[in-house]
Amino acid sequence: MTVKTIQVAKSALSANQEIAEQNRAMLDRAGVTAVNLMASPGAGKTSLIERTVRELKGELRIGMINSDTSDAAMDAERGERAGAFSIHLNTTGRCHLDAGMIRDAIACMPLEEIDVLFIENIGNLVCPASWKLGTHSSVLIASTPEGDDKPYKYPRMYSGVDALVVNKIDLLPYTNFDLNYFTRGVEALNPGLSTFPLSCRSGEGLTRWLHWILSMSVREYIYGRAEQMV
Ligand code: MG
Numbered sequence: 766m767t768v769k770t771i772q773v774a775k776s777a778l779s780a781n782q783e784i785a786e787q788n789r790a791m792l793d794r795a796g797v798t799a800v801n802l803m804a805s806p807g808a809g810k811t812s813l814i815e816r817t818v819r820e821l822k823g824e825l826r827i828g829m830i831n832s833d834t835s836d837a838a839m840d841a842e843r844g845e846r847a848g849a850f851s852i853h854l855n856t857t858g859r860c861h862l863d864a865g866m867i868r869d870a871i872a873c874m875p876l877e878e879i880d881v882l883f884i885e886n887i888g889n890l891v892c893p894a895s896w897k898l899g900t901h902s903s904v905l906i907a908s909t910p911e912g913d914d915k916p917y918k919y920p921r922m923y924s925g926v927d928a929l930v931v932n933k934i935d936l937l938p939y940t941n942f943d944l945n946y947f948t949r950g951v952e953a954l955n956p957g958l959s960t961f962p963l964s965c966r967s968g969e970g971l972t973r974w975l976h977w978i979l980s981m982s983v984r985e986y987i988y989g990r991a992e993q994m995v
């Protein structure tokens with residue numbers, strides 16, 4: 766007598782987790798440190814990548830996967846003009862990246878020629894937090910014109926990241942953004958979170974961010990290689 770087995774489909778999120786782990790292994794083998802950059806639309810994801818590429822040219826070889834919900838590739842072109850190896854990922858309306866999209870994108874990249882890979886997620890403060898991509902760190906960019914209440918309204922996004930950039934601090938005098946209120950909200954969700962107040966436009970505060978990227982890249986390089994040797 767044969768017993769019929771019915772396989773229950775894995776949840777989309779657990780299937781995503783498996784692909785994310787494969788992505789991470791592939792990035793580690795190639796010695797690439799990957800950063801998942803998340804933010805609302807207009808916070809400065811592309812600007813931060815562009816500025817970082819220009820400032821670290823000669824020290825790091827940087828790749829960029831730029832995603833948008835359409836075929837508008839102007840942001841990927843900005844990265845390319847700055848000196849990054851860039852790919853534009855058109856999600857055809859989907860509101861977040863998943864690990865499968867990143868697997869397809871990194872298959873098109875010369876990973877051996879890249880030290881740091883920035884993945885510009887879709888501008889959205891909700892679902893990107895739930896979808897792991899296989900990156901080494903997740904960074905959230907907030908910006909002063911968005912308002913200081915975002916940690917209170919989007920707690921999952923703030924609690925799940927490894928670093929926070931507060932962009933457009935040059936506009937602080939022209940907004941009602943209360944840095945103390947904002948920081949209290951962040952601290953309650955993610956105590957001790959590495960935070961980088963800066964302005965991509967004026968360059969103010971950028972040095973600490975650049976050092977963080979450099980030190981993360983070096984750390985991943987040393988420990989990544991050490992793990993492979995064991
Ligand atoms: Mg952009």
Ligand code: ZN
Binds near residue numbers: 859
């Ligand atoms: Zn989504």
